[in-house]
Amino acid sequence: MNRRSILLAASALAGFKGLAPAPSQAQGAAGDPIRPLVLITRPQAAAPAAYQAAELIAQEWRKLGLQVELRPLPNQQMSQVVWYDRQRWDFTMWQMVGRPERGDPDEMVYNLLHSANIATGYNFVGYNNPAYDRLAEAQRSELDQARRQQIVRQVQEVVNQDQPYAFLVHPVNLHAFNKQVFVEASAVKQAGLGIRNFWNWISLTPAGAQRDIIVNSTEPVKATNPFYVSGAPDSWVTDLIWDRLMRVGPDGLPQPWAAERVVQPDATTIDCVLRDGMAFHNGDPVTPEDVVFSFEAPGVGNESPMYRPFVQNIASVTATDAKTVRFKLKRPDAAFRIAVLAKLNIVQKKIWAPVLAEYQGRPENLESYVEARPIGSGPYRFVRSRVNEEVVLEANPNHWAKPKADRWIMRIMTNTEATLGAFRRGEINVLADYFGDPDLVKEMAAQNPRLIAVREEVDIGFQFVGMNLRRAPFSDAAFRRALSAAVNREMMAGAAWNGQAVPANSMVSPALKAWHDAGIVGRVPGGNLDGAKRLLQEAGYRVVGGRLHYPAGVRETTTPFQ
Amino acid sequence: MKRFGARVAHAGFVLWAVATLTFLLFRLMPGDPTLNFLSDSFSEEMRADLLQSFGLDKPLPEQYLIYLGSLLRGDLGVSFLQKRPVLDILLAALPNTAALTVTALVIAYAFGIVAGAFLAFARGTVTEGIAIPAALITRAAPEFWLGMLLLSWLSFAWGIFPSGGANVAGSEFTSEWARLTSVDFLWHLVLPALTLALYLQGLPLLLMRATMLEVLNDEFIVMARMKGLSRWAIVMRHAARNALLPVATAFALGLGSSFGGNVVIETVFSWPGLGRVLVSAVQGADYPLAQGAFIMIAAVLVLMNMVADLLYAWLDPRVSVGARR
Numbered sequence: 001m002n003r004r005s006i007l008l009a010a011s012a013l014a015g016f017k018g019l020a021p022a023p024s025q026a027q028g029a030a031g032d033p034i035r036p037l038v039l040i041t042r043p044q045a046a047a048p049a050a051y052q053a054a055e056l057i058a059q060e061w062r063k064l065g066l067q068v069e070l071r072p073l074p075n076q077q078m079s080q081v082v083w084y085d086r087q088r089w090d091f092t093m094w095q096m097v098g099r100p101e102r103g104d105p106d107e108m109v110y111n112l113l114h115s116a117n118i119a120t121g122y123n124f125v126g127y128n129n130p131a132y133d134r135l136a137e138a139q140r141s142e143l144d145q146a147r148r149q150q151i152v153r154q155v156q157e158v159v160n161q162d163q164p165y166a167f168l169v170h171p172v173n174l175h176a177f178n179k180q181v182f183v184e185a186s187a188v189k190q191a192g193l194g195i196r197n198f199w200n201w202i203s204l205t206p207a208g209a210q211r212d213i214i215v216n217s218t219e220p221v222k223a224t225n226p227f228y229v230s231g232a233p234d235s236w237v238t239d240l241i242w243d244r245l246m247r248v249g250p251d252g253l254p255q256p257w258a259a260e261r262v263v264q265p266d267a268t269t270i271d272c273v274l275r276d277g278m279a280f281h282n283g284d285p286v287t288p289e290d291v292v293f294s295f296e297a298p299g300v301g302n303e304s305p306m307y308r309p310f311v312q313n314i315a316s317v318t319a320t321d322a323k324t325v326r327f328k329l330k331r332p333d334a335a336f337r338i339a340v341l342a343k344l345n346i347v348q349k350k351i352w353a354p355v356l357a358e359y360q361g362r363p364e365n366l367e368s369y370v371e372a373r374p375i376g377s378g379p380y381r382f383v384r385s386r387v388n389e390e391v392v393l394e395a396n397p398n399h400w401a402k403p404k405a406d407r408w409i410m411r412i413m414t415n416t417e418a419t420l421g422a423f424r425r426g427e428i429n430v431l432a433d434y435f436g437d438p439d440l441v442k443e444m445a446a447q448n449p450r451l452i453a454v455r456e457e458v459d460i461g462f463q464f465v466g467m468n469l470r471r472a473p474f475s476d477a478a479f480r481r482a483l484s485a486a487v488n489r490e491m492m493a494g495a496a497w498n499g500q501a502v503p504a505n506s507m508v509s510p511a512l513k514a515w516h517d518a519g520i521v522g523r524v525p526g527g528n529l530d531g532a533k534r535l536l537q538e539a540g541y542r543v544v545g546g547r548l549h550y551p552a553g554v555r556e557t558t559t560p561f562q
Numbered sequence: 563m564k565r566f567g568a569r570v571a572h573a574g575f576v577l578w579a580v581a582t583l584t585f586l587l588f589r590l591m592p593g594d595p596t597l598n599f600l601s602d603s604f605s606e607e608m609r610a611d612l613l614q615s616f617g618l619d620k621p622l623p624e625q626y627l628i629y630l631g632s633l634l635r636g637d638l639g640v641s642f643l644q645k646r647p648v649l650d651i652l653l654a655a656l657p658n659t660a661a662l663t664v665t666a667l668v669i670a671y672a673f674g675i676v677a678g679a680f681l682a683f684a685r686g687t688v689t690e691g692i693a694i695p696a697a698l699i700t701r702a703a704p705e706f707w708l709g710m711l712l713l714s715w716l717s718f719a720w721g722i723f724p725s726g727g728a729n730v731a732g733s734e735f736t737s738e739w740a741r742l743t744s745v746d747f748l749w750h751l752v753l754p755a756l757t758l759a760l761y762l763q764g765l766p767l768l769l770m771r772a773t774m775l776e777v778l779n780d781e782f783i784v785m786a787r788m789k790g791l792s793r794w795a796i797v798m799r800h801a802a803r804n805a806l807l808p809v810a811t812a813f814a815l816g817l818g819s820s821f822g823g824n825v826v827i828e829t830v831f832s833w834p835g836l837g838r839v840l841v842s843a844v845q846g847a848d849y850p851l852a853q854g855a856f857i858m859i860a861a862v863l864v865l866m867n868m869v870a871d872l873l874y875a876w877l878d879p880r881v882s883v884g885a886r887r
């Protein structure tokens with residue numbers, strides 16, 4: 001019996017008395033019994049931790065008198081239901097993954113829960129609170145950092161009171177590297193990402209003859225294109241080949257990169273002064289015209305569906321002198337630096353302008369263009385890519401931030417055990433994409449203290465249960481608060497995520513210290529299972545015959561999820 | 563010649579059926595490829611753009627006609643996710659799969675034929691009592707289990723072979739042929755090929771043994787014994803030759819089916835072959851790539867079936883005579 005099974009059993013026993021209704025709960029008139037609710041989750045084989053968490057959650061919610069059924073669905077089918085059948089489902093397990101540009105809270109705050117995104121956007125739970133919308137918009141246009149921090153904290157408190165999601169945990173990333181190959185002190189952690197980050201790839205310093213960074217990935221690189229990213233590994237590669245005006249720094253905040261200075265004369269004007277001496281990998285200089293083109297191309301027709309949303313707030317981009325590019329925005333945008341300047345790749349106009357012209361007359365778009373040898377101006381140059389095997393980049397000796405390693409090689413390894421074996425044998429020297437048992441890596445490091453260094457970092461992303469607010473009883477905030485209170489997040493982090501997670505109650509991760517409300521996880525209304533029962537009682541819900549009923553007079557009219 | 567023409571027409575029909583079923587299968591599955599792009603900036607407009615760029619905004623019959631037309635021109639389309647021609651992606655993976663499959667089959671059949679012949683001759687002995695269950699166990703054991711066992715011993719514990727992949731990280735080669743014939747590649751090939759061979763050897767071994775047992779009762783074997791020929795000469799020169807016919811057929815069929823059936827071994831050993839291309843394409847609802855992979859695998863299977871059929875007729879003239887009658 002493993003730790004997860006023991007905790008599950010213990011939790012079941014602890015809650016056994018909760019199955020019987022308290023005398024006070026049975027008192028008073030009750031509405032209709034709440035229909036059996038269906039919690040959608042990915043299958044155990046595909047997402048073992050999330051599935052285990054769903055089991056634990058269902059168990060706790062059954063103690064409230066609910067009938068909860070788990071419905072594992074393959075990833076595609078789950079997304080199809082949640083995204084395109086928004087009226088149909090009750091609640092679903094979901095996750096937001098950490099990405100560098102999510103170092104700014106805007107993506108999470110605005111896109112996830114603003115009512116503008118209810119119909120077809122990411123607000124699939126249907127959360128609609130005008131007060132929240134005002135705050136989400138205000139943080140977006142507030143350029144004063146201190147005032148914006150305050151608004152973002154207010155946002156988190158509103159979400160805490162409304163509980164449109166039952167937040168579960170922020171995963172803790174576990175990475176490791178070979179410290180016989182690299183100087184240990186040269187490894188750089190990025191807030192919310194760990195050592196799998198741009199800064200680490202240019203900073204890791206070889207300690208001996210082995211001068212290649214060999215990092216694993218569980219997924220293949222599908223495309224190496226500055227206007228198209230198909231998955232996380234694609235973005236790790238494009239990050240290194242193409243420069244950006246700014247980069248999200250190790251502290252999670254944007255900092256100048258290809259632009260040596262970024263100044264903002266007024267709320268809708270941003271000037272970027274380019275560094276001297278930058279060059280593309282083919283030797284041509286990086287010019288302001290290249291930068292202007294890089295920000296104009298995604299907005300041309302349907303040539304770059306993936307990047308077009310990011311340039312829609314740009315009214316104009318112009319080269320004002322030999323070194324400066326000026327952005328005029330349609331409206332103030334506090335997240336512009338991180339969400340746009342640190343996201344869009346600088347491409348060479350000489351290469352891409354003819355391609356853009358050609359593709360405008362074709363059914364395909366820029367995403368379909370495959371450069372035989374991608375040319376950027378970044379710290380690594382493309383050497384080759386073999387699908388499902390490896391991607392090889394070499395250090396760009398002419399870059400002003402030349403990497404310390406000679407090459408960066410990403411090996412695609414699909415077998416978790418074999419990946420660990422390869423790491424121990426030195427076939428890979430950075431373990432950067434690992435979803436296996438964390439204890440195995442820690443044990444390996446403990447047995448080989450001179451060989452392996454482990455780094456852990458709370459992720460920017462989070463795991464949560466999305467409740468469909470279009471459907472009763474989730475439309476009732478009191479009911480949602482009770483469900484959230486009944487979730488034992490500490491147990492979940494320990495049991496489902498094997499201790500590799502921290503409890504969550506906010507879309508802003510504790511990794512983002514500047515934005516996170518440090519006390520929020522302790523302020524879940526109700527606080528625990530008993531509190532959840534109290535909240536339901538106060539809101540008029542009653543347990544009759546072991547089953548939770550709506551408040552008096554409320555009929556069950558919602559069609560169960562099939 | 564007429565028989566050959568009929569076989570080709572039959573193969574063409576099978577491929578058309580596979581192509582049609584594959585086309586329908588993916589479009590009837592829940593979910594569509596736009597779901598791969600869900601993000602917090604995803605919008606309905608973006609979905610419409612993506613569907614248009616994938617050609618999925620057209621009516622199904624129109625999509626089907628475009629698909630068949632492209633197939634007839636040898637155009638398998640462009641991968642939704644990788645944005646590269648499907649044929650290029652498949653041809654890049656094909657040499658790895660071919661190397662793995664052919665090597666494993668040759669080892670499995672060479673071993674299976676010799677061991678099967680020997681065990682037929684050693685019928686009723688202790689050797690047979692041990693060898694037959696052993697062959698059955700390796701045949702019945704899951705491939706991933708066999709693979710992990712070999713990895714544990716020969717790679718993790720003893721460090722003899724690498725943990726996965728087809729080459730040492732970052733290896734440079736002057737050409738694809740140089741890569742495929744390099745010691746590095748062959749060294750990486752050993753464990754996956756050995757695992758697949760262990761899994762495959764049961765069929766030729768048992769088939770050879772069963773056929774040999776039949777042949778050994780034939781009159782020409784009695785005649786050979788009466789002539790005073792050695793046991794080895796009887797088994798290998800007379801009996802085995804005649805028992806080889808069904809094994810040769812099984813080899814050709816095995817070659818065809820193994821091309822698409824190595825998903826598990828390719829995953830265990832991170833081997834960059836067709837199986838993994840197929841799995842990631844299906845998972846990502848990458849219709850053109852999945853269709854292309856299925857059709858390529860089906861084409862190899864159908865071709866090998868045809869080869870087996872023709873080979874059998876060539877090896878055993880009685881089959882051809884029967885057909886003419």
